[in-house]
Amino acid sequence: MNIHTILALVIFITIYILFVTEKVNKAIAVLLGAGLYLVFHFIPYHEAVEHIDTNVIFLLMGMMLIVKITEQCGVFEFVAIRAAKAVKADPRQFLVVLFLITAFFSALLDNVTTVLLISPVTLLLTTQMEIDALPFIITEILASNIGGTATLIGDPPNIMIGSAAHLSFTDFLANAAPVILIISAGTILILLGIFRSTLVVSRENRNRILLMDESKMIHNRPLMIKSLTVLGGVILGFLLHGILETEPSVIALIGACVLIIWSDSDMEELLRHVEWDTILFFIGLFIMVGVLEYAGIIDGLADWMIRLTQGRMKETSTLLLGFSGVFSGILDNIPLVATFIPVVKLVGSGQDAATINPLWWSLSLGACLGGNSTLVGASANVIMFGFARKNNIPLSFMSYLKYGIPMTLFSLLICYGYILLRYY
Secondary structure, three states, X not given: OOHHHHHHHHXXXXXXXXXXOOOOOHHHXXXXXXXXXXXXXXXXXXXXXXXXXXXXXXXHHXXXXXXXXXXXXXXXXXXXXXXXXXXXXXXXXXXHHHHHHHHHHHHHOOXXXXXXXXXXXXXXXXXXXXXXXXXXXXXXXXXXXXHHOOOOOOXXXXXXXXXXXXXXXXXXXXXXXXXXXXXXXXXXXXXXXXXXXXXXXXXXXXXXXXXXXXXXXXXOHHHHHHHHHHHHHHHHHHHHHHHXXXXXXXXXXXXXXXXXXXXXXXXXXXXXXXXXXXXXXXXXXXXXXHHHHHOOHHHHHXXXXXXXXXXXXXXXXXXXXXXXXXXXXXXXXXXXHHHHHHHHHHHOOOOOHHHHHHHHHHHHHHHHHHHHHOXXXXXXXXXXXXXXXXXXXXXXXXXXXXXXXXXXHHHHHHHHHHHHXXXX
């Protein structure tokens, strides 16, 4: 390893530490890293730009615009309150329903957006019931990452993997969703057991929920109809994108444009609410990982993995699941997946799709579910951690570990058995 390669690695690790420890905004950190690589000529500019996966960038932008318009009508608040009333404000049943709602929306939208929309309603309902909000916040964190794992668009790592491996929306439904259903059922049962003593509500507080009028949550019914129509059309487009021979990003952008025109939304105002730090984070990250690939570091990592498993796909798949599952809790799963995508490509070079695809599912399941182990393992976790602190809910990094680590180990164990049984 020459001095040039060592310096490239040092810069990458330094930038990694900066945004993992939240010393610097993550978008600023990776853009700084990308800028340093370019100014010191670690990679030619044209090659750096080629590493930016525009399919990921445009898919995120399209879905962000659609969700920003949809949330204005209050449909998510309506669903949460209607669900609580449907189970007659029984906190145990509501915890189950909250898990299912969060997982469902995380699969169809994305987990970050889902927790931003559902968490305020969760706090409102638990306050009205006068019960501890912590079990529901924990449930929401776990459900968002579990549900997001099931589809192409549910979790950013899946968007990246789908684009790199040319996996469709239906590929994720067929391969990831079945094991997610099993994990969801097991997780719900475990959570009910853990929190059974705190899930108690008085009759008076239960009646308070039953008297709430969820229809008042719908602020704009015409906008709701338009938004849900376009969102349904976009999801249908995702399901058919293989037949249409059109990238999901194109479908999402077309859907966003149609909804903006149909709803007569103010584009300037809408753009102010797009999560540009996330978009810029991905752009900088793609360049930084491109430098690692250009410098030969990715090749070295792939060679190490091949030597360790002697090129056997079954052992490589197990290693990827375990490695990504463990380190997604320590690091953010997005840069972890960005680093390992070229590794999987190299390990599987010369292999057919049927042979290499289990590696992609191992990486996806490990990275997305491994993010549940700590409060910094996934973007949704970080958002919920901040929400809890802001609302004086007793959730700390250390206190979360007693829930996150066991639940993650349970999920990864189920995934290990699923991968062996289905693919080997």
